[in-house]
Amino acid sequence: MKQLKKLALLVSWVGISCFFSGAGVSAEEPAIDAKATLLNYIVAVVNSEVITAVELETQMKAMKRQLSQQKVIAPPDSILRKQLLEQQIMTRLQLQLAKETGIRVDDDQLNSTISNIASQNNLSLAEFRDVLEQDGFEFEKFREDIRNEIIITRLRQRQIDSRVNVTEQEVNDYLAHSKAQGNSKSEYHLGHILVATSEAASPEEVKEASLRAEKILKKLKDGANFKEVAMAESDGQRALEGGDLGWRKGGQLPTLFSEIVIKMKKGEISPVVRSPSGFHIIKLLDQRNEQQHLVTQTKARHILIRVDGIETEESALKRLNELRERILFGDDFAELARSNSDDKGSAAHGGELGWTSPGEMVPLFEKAMNSLKPGEVSEPFKTRFGWHIVQVLDRRAHNDTEEFKRSQARRLLQQRKAEEEYQTWLRRLRDEAYVELR
Numbered sequence: 001m002k003q004l005k006k007l008a009l010l011v012s013w014v015g016i017s018c019f020f021s022g023a024g025v026s027a028e029e030p031a032i033d034a035k036a037t038l039l040n041y042i043v044a045v046v047n048s049e050v051i052t053a054v055e056l057e058t059q060m061k062a063m064k065r066q067l068s069q070q071k072v073i074a075p076p077d078s079i080l081r082k083q084l085l086e087q088q089i090m091t092r093l094q095l096q097l098a099k100e101t102g103i104r105v106d107d108d109q110l111n112s113t114i115s116n117i118a119s120q121n122n123l124s125l126a127e128f129r130d131v132l133e134q135d136g137f138e139f140e141k142f143r144e145d146i147r148n149e150i151i152i153t154r155l156r157q158r159q160i161d162s163r164v165n166v167t168e169q170e171v172n173d174y175l176a177h178s179k180a181q182g183n184s185k186s187e188y189h190l191g192h193i194l195v196a197t198s199e200a201a202s203p204e205e206v207k208e209a210s211l212r213a214e215k216i217l218k219k220l221k222d223g224a225n226f227k228e229v230a231m232a233e234s235d236g237q238r239a240l241e242g243g244d245l246g247w248r249k250g251g252q253l254p255t256l257f258s259e260i261v262i263k264m265k266k267g268e269i270s271p272v273v274r275s276p277s278g279f280h281i282i283k284l285l286d287q288r289n290e291q292q293h294l295v296t297q298t299k300a301r302h303i304l305i306r307v308d309g310i311e312t313e314e315s316a317l318k319r320l321n322e323l324r325e326r327i328l329f330g331d332d333f334a335e336l337a338r339s340n341s342d343d344k345g346s347a348a349h350g351g352e353l354g355w356t357s358p359g360e361m362v363p364l365f366e367k368a369m370n371s372l373k374p375g376e377v378s379e380p381f382k383t384r385f386g387w388h389i390v391q392v393l394d395r396r397a398h399n400d401t402e403e404f405k406r407s408q409a410r411r412l413l414q415q416r417k418a419e420e421e422y423q424t425w426l427r428r429l430r431d432e433a434y435v436e437l438r
Contacts (some may be wrong), residue, residue: 031226034207040054045435047096056088072231074092075231087240103158140385160425175409186249188286189286189288191244191282192215193280195279199276209278220246227243227244255416257280294396299352301351301390302389302390303333303341304385321380325379352393368388
């Protein structure tokens with residue numbers, strides 16, 4: 001099958017997007033005749049809903065196909081079935097809670113998301129649908145899987161992400177700690193195996209989990225493939241991706257692992273580490289140094305005409321075209337900005353906006369500005385603020401590594417805190433639910 005990229009939004013949290021491994025594309029359900037119907041039975045009850053054998057086997061086929069495309073050896077069917085069943089249970093629990101709390105995704109939102117996925121793969125929607133169906137994937141099932149992913153993403157944002165705050169002091173402490181540890185310029189690619197324990201686990205259950213983790217560690221030390229062992233043994237959310245946590249900066253590492261990982265060498269496997277969620281094994285797959293962060297800054301000025309009860313779209317556009325003609329024939333941009341621009345903050349400075357970095361302006365303004373050479377004046381264009389003309393005065397390469405570090409630190413701390421909260425929340429959701437395995 002042609003490799004299809006996931007939409008950045010869905011994944012992107014990410015780190016968080018990886019919970020849905022294999023859930024985004026499901027194989028077409030096989031035709032069920034009378035004989036097959038007799039073989040369909042309930043494999044799990046999740047609160048008031050059931051998961052059937054046909055659903056699970058359909059997901060098995062989809063996952064095997066995905067692993068085959070990635071040239072990854074699938075674990076034994078019994079292990080894969082167990083991993084996928086647990087994944088489906090957690091998905092059901094989150095969808096049930098989302099429904100109870102009123103989270104919905106309408107067809108317009110869903111169609112827009114799927115169009116974006118098709119566009120990211122350089123395909124029209126019709127071509128994208130054809131690619132899926134040629135490889136045996138049912139488009140309507142794919143649509144519903146994507147709808148569910150969006151719903152769960154929104155649930156997490158509401159339950160976890162929106163409640164996590166990072167203070168300036170936390171950013172300062174993170175940067176100081178990273179510098180002291182010598183890992184401020186390092187990024188780590190990690191593999192992870194979890195042997196989970198519940199919050200209410202008995203001492204005997206904890207001991208059993210500990211012994212299991214030590215056996216897994218011994219297997220790895222004896223040369224077993226980490227990815228294959230993670231797929232077969234890990235209880236982590238990324239088990240079916242071989243436990244791959246991706247690239248993370250030192251400050252983005254879970255607090256539990258940070259002190260261990262920064263002392264490890266590439267290819268090294270950690271000892272078993274205990275946490276409230278269970279026992280962990282980490283492998284340092286790779287390490288790289290952070291590069292300087294250079295951006296192209298633009299110095300520009302503009303004139304804004306707002307549309308209101310007096311100024312119409314047509315009159316605003318006409319005024320800006322007239323002002324542009326005057327500028328092109330030699331009138332001073334700054335003077336015209338002072339006397340005509342509705343952006344009073346910049347008008348006082350001749351329309352100047354100072355040096356701006358990528359992402360500081362609204363996308364439509366930035367797109368128009370970036371299309372100009374120094375000295376050029378744009379045609380009138382519209383943003384949510386009104387109608388503009390913009391002139392680029394200069395451009396420069398700017399080293400904003402320090403500003404970037406602070407921004408990254410805040411984002412990484414937010415992700416780390418949210419991920420830790422999310423895992424705790426998932427475990428509680430599972431523990432408090434009625435789940436019967438049959």
